[in-house]
Amino acid sequence: YANGTAAAAAVELASPPAARQPFVIGVSGGTASGKTTVCDMIIQQLHDHRVVLVNQDSFYRGLTAEESAHAQDYNFDHPDAFDTEQLLECMGQLKRAQPVNVPIYDFKKHRRCSETFRKVNASDVIILEGILVFHDQRVRNLMDMKIFVDTDADIRLARRIRRDTVERGRDISSVLDQYGRFVKPAFDDFVLPSKKYADVIIPRGGDNHVAVDLIVQHICTKLGQHDLCKIYPNVHVVQSTFQI
Template identity: 65%
Template sequence: MEAAAGAHFSGLLPSSPSSPSSADVDSSMQHFVIGVSGGTASGKTTVCDRIIQQLHDHRVVLVSQDSFYRGLTAEESERAHDYNFDHPDAFDTEQLLECMGKLKAGQSVNVPIYDFKSHKRCSDSFRKVNASDVIILEGILVFHDQRVRDLMDMKIFVDADADVRLTRRIRRDTVERGRDIDSVLEQIRGMHTLIRDRDVTISDFVFYSDRLIRLVVEHGLGHLPFTEKQIVTPTGSVYMGVDFCKKLCGVSVVRRMLSCSNNPYRKSSGESMENALRACCKGIKIGKILIHRDGDNGKQLIYHKLPNDIAERHVLLLDPVLATGNSVYQAIELLIQRGVPENRIIFLNLISAPEGIHRVCKRFPSIKIVTSEIDVALNEDFRVIPGLGEFGDRYFGTDDLLSQRFMAAV
């Protein structure tokens, strides 16, 4: 029940206008394939169970993509904590295609059984699956391969809050799959490893930064106040849910600072976090605060554009890196001057230095700071160590090294 409450359908796409819905499938419509995908621990299995319940007398079989994990080699098993089980190469897609093709053709198949503790297949045992009226194929990447998608008559994507999914995954992987919490959280650290690598491509840097930013934004939204709300569902049932605050806005901090490189102005911009916020909050208003810096001590607020009613709103302040805290300090001062209560400001960033956190929290004790990782310290040049460089330049492709590499590739 928990999974069903936290998940919702974000897409219900028949492969063609003539494809029937699950309610229309009858015994004359043989071998109808429904694909169910979504993030890990989003509630796919629960959704599949509900579909099976609704189909009543129809013969239904459920096939999980997890059954088609490739067995790890001895070398891979030794470093299983570093293995990416969420990558398409982790699955034997050819065998999956073979099994699904036979099922859709009305033939029974032997589906492999995978041991998540040993990361290997059970070589001497299989699960026999007979052909049925409806075949449900579920998995995190069942929509990745065009050949697999082409087998589907209906596709459903299950979406759920990232924090809810992380909680479920930790519980599932530790209780059901014999893994420890550290190995689960290391997957988030893996994304940090990619974006911190100076040799990463621009596309990979943007992709994995966006994933981390989305996690930070969704976690920040969880700190907003809400009230209980009772609604009536289309079935006439009463559902007790929650209603989040409507008065909300984002404010991105744009910092520009002099540099001795060929690019005289370097930029670290909260604008890189705006897309994730818009994806989570439809139609949200977003303001700007531009701060010019000449070195770390010199700072000047040179532009701001904020909603006229910002004093009545909760504010999500966006800046990917918290270093000394000077810029965000000034941004918070401006918000307070505009009438925003301190306890209504949530500061969202990707990485933070302890010095910056200390300074902001000491001056503004009611501010909430949400970050994905706290780094070691600031160096003598006031840069976050180990850090990830000038985030805005790397994200928007204005970093000299990345730009040169991109142009060479083109």
């Protein structure tokens, strides 16, 4: 450093830091709360970094033909509806900076597209989004930051009716029936109790630009510390200030 000593508090000449790991963000919240919008806003603002989005929906178990015939009686909002072991495997690989093939889920057929996958490459930031990503402790433990998108239930229901009828091939009566039988009870039993694990709770979801700006600032600070380790591999960042 130009002025030698003090300007630079706290970079410590030390053993090399551990290999760089991606920064993992979990984004949870009730159905149609605006999780995807919040993720898109974060991704847009982090344009200088490599960011990938992984959806918990991709890990829905496919229904058998028999279950499919009675899909209206199937609880898609229970934690057992997801193949969490496979989700953990994929996330583990991404954390080790290895590319993975993520399944593609078809909401109309209630099963995975059998031969197509989405290839997800190693990245600086991994965002894992879904209604129950805070439910399993092993999944939570992968996360460096947990965000809960908190949107009023009436707004969520209105959005869900619109989305499921327009994009997921449902009729209004089946959407309302599913909401009352499964979606709302599972929200009360599993999603809402997992809110306590969040580091940040965003009211009003994607409408809350201030919250998203603050979150992005925090992520950039964390990534900046990572980048410093990359540029000076034998320098260990002790605090957010420097020292020779």
